[in-house]
Amino acid sequence: MKQTKTYFPFKQVYYFLTIIGLLIFSSCHRREKSISFYCWKTSFHLDTVEKETLKFYSVKTLYVRYFDIDISADGAMATPVSPIQFDTASLSNLQIIPVVYIKNRVFEKSDSARVSSLAAHVYQLVSDINKSINKSINEIQFDCDWTDSTKAKYFFFLEKYRSISKQIISATIRLHQVKYKNRTGIPLVDFGVLMYYNMGEINSTEINSVYDKNTASRYVQSLKTYPLKLDIALPIFSWSMLIREGRVVKLLNKMNFSHFENDSNFTLVKRNFFETKHACFHGGYYFKGNDIVKIESVQENELLEIAEQINKYSNKKIGNIIFYDLDKANLGLYEKNIFREVSNHIN
Numbered sequence: 001m002k003q004t005k006t007y008f009p010f011k012q013v014y015y016f017l018t019i020i021g022l023l024i025f026s027s028c029h030r031r032e033k034s035i036s037f038y039c040w041k042t043s044f045h046l047d048t049v050e051k052e053t054l055k056f057y058s059v060k061t062l063y064v065r066y067f068d069i070d071i072s073a074d075g076a077m078a079t080p081v082s083p084i085q086f087d088t089a090s091l092s093n094l095q096i097i098p099v100v101y102i103k104n105r106v107f108e109k110s111d112s113a114r115v116s117s118l119a120a121h122v123y124q125l126v127s128d129i130n131k132s133i134n135k136s137i138n139e140i141q142f143d144c145d146w147t148d149s150t151k152a153k154y155f156f157f158l159e160k161y162r163s164i165s166k167q168i169i170s171a172t173i174r175l176h177q178v179k180y181k182n183r184t185g186i187p188l189v190d191f192g193v194l195m196y197y198n199m200g201e202i203n204s205t206e207i208n209s210v211y212d213k214n215t216a217s218r219y220v221q222s223l224k225t226y227p228l229k230l231d232i233a234l235p236i237f238s239w240s241m242l243i244r245e246g247r248v249v250k251l252l253n254k255m256n257f258s259h260f261e262n263d264s265n266f267t268l269v270k271r272n273f274f275e276t277k278h279a280c281f282h283g284g285y286y287f288k289g290n291d292i293v294k295i296e297s298v299q300e301n302e303l304l305e306i307a308e309q310i311n312k313y314s315n316k317k318i319g320n321i322i323f324y325d326l327d328k329a330n331l332g333l334y335e336k337n338i339f340r341e342v343s344n345h346i347n
Contacts (some may be wrong), residue, residue, distance in 0.1 A: 032343065033319070033320050033344075034321070035058075035059060035320070035323070036061045036320060037053075037059065037322065037323050038063045039062050039065065041327075043087070044084055045087040046090040047328055050328060053326070054326075057340060060093075060095055061095040061097060062094050062096055063097045063099050064084065064096050064098060065100075066100055066125075066129055067081060067082060067084060067100060067101075067125065068080070068082060068101045068102070069100060069103065069106055069118070069122065071105055071109055078109075078118050083129065086129075088133055088134075098126050098140045098141070099140075100122060100142055100143065101143040102144040102154075103144075104144060104145055104147060106118070107153040108149070108150055110153060112156065115156055115157050115160070116160050122161065123161060138167050138168060139170070140165070140168075141169070141171065141172070141193065142170075142172070142189075144171070146184070148183060151184060158187055158188060158189060169189045170193055170231070171189045171192055172193050173193065173194050173228070175195075175199055175216065175219035176219060179221075179222040181222070186226075189228070191229040192229070192230050192231070193231045193232070193233050194223075194232050196216070196233060197233070197234070198210060199212060199216060200215055203248060204246055204248060206272075206273075208296050209296060210297065211235060211306065213309075216309060217309065220310065220313050223310070223313040223314045224314075224315060229317065230314075230319060231318070231319040232310060232318055232322070233322045233323075233324050234324065236323045236324065236339075237324060237325060238255070238256035238330065238333060239255065239256075239296055239297075240252035240256070240259070242291060242292075242293060244291050248294075250285070252293070254329045256333060257272065259282075260274045260295070261274075263282060265278065265280040266282075269292075272296070273293070273294055274295075275290060275292055276290060276291040276292075276293070300338050304341070307342050307346045311346060314347065321342070
């Protein structure tokens with residue numbers, strides 16, 4: 001009986017193993033999303049904790065608030081408010097992205113000519129600040145919660161600024177602007193930054209105005225069809241509200257649970273709510289007896305919950321992650337590796 005030779009397809013197996021190897025390599029070496037932070041102060045200076053955080057996460061870029069734009073007291077013109085002062089020693093090798101916050105009423109009270117002039121003035125002030133810190137910057141971000149009635153003027157402002165600066169431009173996007181994009185419009189920018197916080201009313205109820213899962217779920221589904229490339233801004237800040245006779249009378253910035261839990265003037269009456277036993281001063285604020293303090297923050301498990309919400313509807317098109325904001329008081333609320341863990345959870 002004649003023996004039949006068997007030929008093993010070495011070439012096909014080689015190609016097959018090569019493809020499998022490349023797939024495994026690419027999955028194991030998936031590019032991690034870049035982590036960055038907002039720095040929202042009038043004076044830019046990094047303390048030891050903040051510097052160590054940037055080093056730990058290999059942060060190369062900071063989004064730094066340069067100034068606000070508001071209407072002057074006499075209502076006559078748009079004017080810069082509290083321009084930033086830099087400690088240049090803290091800049092080191094960081095890349096700085098300027099952020100300019102513009103109040104919506106600026107566009108409510110401005111015609112096209114004033115908007116065009118505003119774009120030129122903003123560009124000049126940003127350029128002056130860049131020059132003062134010896135930074136050549138080709139990107140900027142604008143933060144404005146525009147409305148149906150102001151979108152045309154705001155979008156015109158962005159168009160004029162681009163024509164003057166030739167810079168990369170991003171704009172902050174609120175969840176409601178994602179859901180109602182056909183009504184609110186989509187700014188003509190290079191990419192947006194979805195602000196995943198401040199999604200509720202500031203009031204005395206138990207609902208967290210910074211982040212609420214049920215509120216977010218009513219809007220985040222629209223990410224599937226939002227056409228603009230998006231980075232994500234996530235909240236790591238905490239604040240408190242002074243509630244008197246059922247009404248919020250003051251926001252207590254940078255004050256969290258730890259500021260009240262060990263003070264004998266306050267009693268924890270329910271989760272994140274303290275009651276003042278008697279009139280007192282605390283943290284530079286005056287409290288009356290029976291005042292209520294409501295603490296709002298976002299827990300680590302909630303940050304991971306946000307990541308899951310985003311993954312469910314984003315079609316894996318999210319860019320980088322920016323945490324709001326870089327401050328020693330905020331950083332102390334979280335375990336050291338949590339920001340990387342959250343970032344790695346987002347597709």
